[in-house]
Amino acid sequence: MRIGRAAGQTDTGRRRLRNEDAFICEPPLFAVADGMGGARAGEIAAGLAAAALEEAGPETLGAEGVAALIVEANRRIWEHSLADPQTAGMGTTVTAAVVDAEAGTVAIGHVGDSRAYLLRGGSLEQLTTDHSLVAELVQSGVLTPEEAERHPQRSAITRALGTEETVEVDGFTVVAEPGDVFLICSDGLSTMLSDDDVAAAIDGAGGDPHAAADALVKAANDRGGEDNVTVVLFEMVGAEGPAEIDPAAAEHEDESGPDTLEFVAAELEPEESSGGHQVAAPRRFGAGPGGRVAALLLVVAIVALGILAVYLFLNR
16 A cells, blocks of 8 residues: 555635644655744744654654654744743644555544544544544533534634643554545634535545645635635555556646645655755745735725725815
């Protein structure tokens, strides 16, 4: 078994001026981090988490290996917040997956309310459990799942990277099957779309991670795009399955607008390091300025209101 096609995409959404999500789509490593904190602290936390995960070596396998990477990411964020008071209290969610193709398994580590899903045989299963207030209330029977979707505190998380010196990581391993499609996403997707909507979008894309990423981000924005939305998808195929490089996907031109960053695994070329050997080009995206369209609309609205105020004042 091996990894087939893979794609990742992040979008600022319709309501936010910055993108504080980050993602990694670097087979066999896939991850999403959703930063939080004042000013730019959220994007700093997500970026630090992504950087720590990117240092994963080929020996990083299994749930324990993924959990160790996340613990290291927590240490870096915590120490950065102590050194820079302006970032005090920053944190980030993280959901990461490492594929062991030889064993046919996918190890997942998770903190926060970003999610990992598995689409198998047309059925979508949420693999991770949200570390959030409403998830705990549902588990205790205080809220129904339907009530949780409408709860005003549905975005309040109870566990994150960087907010405390130590962190508890959920880690587990999934035995993969040919045809499986794994999805990792920030809550900018899961709060906008139901599981049925997510499954329909992936099925409608024929299971193609690239087309599915486009469809999911578009659907989340069509529903309001209340938060940054980030998705990473990858498929598992048999030894004789389709090639990982999808020429059609590699030639695809992103039409989702300037606030969207997209990655397809086949598109990146290796670059030469200072030591003369070939290394992978950077494959971390997001956690940075965004919302150029939203910002422009805001400026236009402010100018229009100013003109209207002057007009009304002069015609009193």
